[in-house]
Amino acid sequence: MEGKMLKSLFSKLLVIYISIILVGFILIAFGMSETVENYFIEKKEETLIKQAKKIEREYKKAYKTGVIDTDRINFEMEALNRYLNAKIWLINRDGEIYVNSRIEDISILDENLKYKEINKVFNGEILKRQGYFKRFYDEPVLTIGYPIKLNNEVVFALFMHSSIPEINQTVSDILMIIIMALLISTLIAVILVFFMSKNITNQIKDLNEGVKLISQGNFEKRLKINRKDELGELAKGFNDMAKDLNKLEELRRKFISNLSHDLRSPLTSINGYVNAILDGTIDDDKQDKYLKIVRDESKRLTNLTNDILDLSKMQSGELDLKKERFNINEVIINELDKFEDRIYDKDINIVVNFMKEKKEALGDINHIKRVIYNLLDNAIKFVDCKGDIEIKTEYKNKKINVSIRNTFGEIPKKELKHIFNRFNKLDVSRGKDKHGSGLGLAIVKEIIKAHDEDIKVTSNKNLGVIFTFTLET
Numbered sequence: 001m002e003g004k005m006l007k008s009l010f011s012k013l014l015v016i017y018i019s020i021i022l023v024g025f026i027l028i029a030f031g032m033s034e035t036v037e038n039y040f041i042e043k044k045e046e047t048l049i050k051q052a053k054k055i056e057r058e059y060k061k062a063y064k065t066g067v068i069d070t071d072r073i074n075f076e077m078e079a080l081n082r083y084l085n086a087k088i089w090l091i092n093r094d095g096e097i098y099v100n101s102r103i104e105d106i107s108i109l110d111e112n113l114k115y116k117e118i119n120k121v122f123n124g125e126i127l128k129r130q131g132y133f134k135r136f137y138d139e140p141v142l143t144i145g146y147p148i149k150l151n152n153e154v155v156f157a158l159f160m161h162s163s164i165p166e167i168n169q170t171v172s173d174i175l176m177i178i179i180m181a182l183l184i185s186t187l188i189a190v191i192l193v194f195f196m197s198k199n200i201t202n203q204i205k206d207l208n209e210g211v212k213l214i215s216q217g218n219f220e221k222r223l224k225i226n227r228k229d230e231l232g233e234l235a236k237g238f239n240d241m242a243k244d245l246n247k248l249e250e251l252r253r254k255f256i257s258n259l260s261h262d263l264r265s266p267l268t269s270i271n272g273y274v275n276a277i278l279d280g281t282i283d284d285d286k287q288d289k290y291l292k293i294v295r296d297e298s299k300r301l302t303n304l305t306n307d308i309l310d311l312s313k314m315q316s317g318e319l320d321l322k323k324e325r326f327n328i329n330e331v332i333i334n335e336l337d338k339f340e341d342r343i344y345d346k347d348i349n350i351v352v353n354f355m356k357e358k359k360e361a362l363g364d365i366n367h368i369k370r371v372i373y374n375l376l377d378n379a380i381k382f383v384d385c386k387g388d389i390e391i392k393t394e395y396k397n398k399k400i401n402v403s404i405r406n407t408f409g410e411i412p413k414k415e416l417k418h419i420f421n422r423f424n425k426l427d428v429s430r431g432k433d434k435h436g437s438g439l440g441l442a443i444v445k446e447i448i449k450a451h452d453e454d455i456k457v458t459s460n461k462n463l464g465v466i467f468t469f470t471l472e473t
Contacts, residue, residue: 013197017189025182032178033171040170044142045128048160051080052146055158063150086162090148091118092155113143113159121145121157130164139163203231210238219246251421263304266297307439314446321367321450325360328368328400328471332391335372342380351390359395361471367447368471372402374440375467379406382465395473399453403468411459419457420445444469 077088121127127145141161148156203223210221219242223235273290276282282290313319336350343350361368379389383406390405411419420441448455448469455469 013193014190017193018186021182021185021189025178025185029175029178032174036174037171041130041142041164044162044164045144048086048142048144048162049126049146052144052158052160055080056146056148059148059156060150086160089113089159089161091157091159093122117145118157121147121159122154123147124149124154127159139168200231203235207235207238210242214242214245217249219243219249247418248421251418259304263301266300269297270294304439307443311439311443311446314443314450319367319446319450321364323363324365325362326365326368328361328393328402329354331365331369332372332393332402335369335376336391338373339376339380346380346383347386348380348383349386349388351388353390353392355393355395355400357395359400359473361400362473363451363471364447367450371444371447371469372404374444375404378440378467379404379408379465382406382408384408388464398473399470400473401468401470403466405464405466407464409464410461411457411465416457416459420455 077090080086080088117127117129124147125145126147127143129143129145130140131143132140140163142164144160146158146160147154148158206223210223213219213221221242222239226232273282273294277287277290332352332354376389376391383389387407388405389407390403392401392403392405394401444467445455451471453470453472455467457465457467459465
């Protein structure tokens with residue numbers, strides 16, 4: 001599978017990289033060839049025009065001295081032909097043409113130069129043209145037509161024809177360099193893409209192995225990918241997920257251990273008392289006492305089972321809320337009365353600070369009663385003997401805030417972060433109260449969440465532990 005993955009990724013990356021390189025080099029090739037060609041043509045035009053002006057000056061000098069020798073003109077044209085690698089035609093208004101020597105065949109003129117182009121030069125304009133000249137050149141030719149003037153009158157049309165093979169050769173050389181660079185770049189791209197794809201494939205393989213281990217219940221796998229790109233973010237996300245799953249697994253095991261203890265304890269009591277009654281070990285006059293214990297332990301098991309089922313129902317979104325308006329202060333007082341015996345046994349000091357505003361809460365009163373009951377039960381369970389519990393309500397930001405504080409002390413931040421998890425149960429609870437299962441606060445969280453409200457917990461040495469939740473008005 002790794003080979004197929006590497007081949008697929010390598011092929012895709014290679015096509016992308018080579019396509020980018022190819023498009024880039026094609027654009028560069030066209031751009032550079034066009035630029036170089038235009039540059040050389042402009043330089044060639046400047047050179048030919050410069051020589052044409054020189055011929056014009058020499059002709060004017062000869063005209064002033066009165067000595068115009070045709071043979072001399074032909075000789076100078078042949079010299080310029082060799083110097084410029086150009087053919088020079090000098091045409092007068094009578095149609096006499098000099099091409100290194102006198103040419104009688106006027107068809108040469110008609111084949112290569114149009115009369116309108118000649119007339120353009122005789123009208124005083126400079127002609128610039130690229131094209132082909134039959135019988136003389138096989139490659140493209142640059143033609144410059146220059147008017148030779150005497151006394152501000154054009155008397156000759158000077159045509160200079162120069163092939164431009166060096167331009168084509170230069171462009172060809174540039175294209176060859178670009179092709180070589182393209183081949184080298186392609187080779188480098190193949191090497192880079194191979195190692196890059198192999199590196200990515202190895203990391204994806206590592207990620208795939210990690211996913212398989214997690215699916216098998218092993219949450220210890222961590223990816224060692226130190227990158228600052230999307231793959232690095234994926235690896236970080238995987239490691240965070242594995243870390244959270246590992247914590248969740250630890251909480252689950254802890255919950256099962258606690259739950260097993262909570263189930264085994266009443267079952268052991270029930271089994272022991274029932275066997276003792278059946279064996280006749282317990283006298284008839286004491287059987288009612290022990291049967292009540294069996295009944296209470298059975299209720300504990302029933303309540304524990306109901307908590308598990310209710311929490312599962314809540315987390316699956318099946319909680320049915322029947323909202324109504326009610327007096328939250330009265331609900332708190334009624335729930336507090338249920339703990340009268342436990343408060344008395346631990347000699348707890350209860351402080352109540354209710355809001356002065358006559359505001360009614362909006363929510364499912366039965367579920368809110370359960371929230372308050374669970375929070376009070378939790379506060380009483382963990383507060384020390386002769387400790388304090390403060391219950392407070394206040395109207396703030398168009399909501400009712402309910403807070404319950406006890407002087408339990410400070411909960412470590414590590415445990416505070418997971419206090420609402422359904423598998424969570426503080427270690428100290430074993431010594432405090434054997435009846436806890438770690439589901440009460442998880443149920444509280446789900447009920448408040450179903451009301452689209454918030455609940456939070458804070459803890460420090462001075463104030464103790466404070467649970468605060470909000471309700472709509």
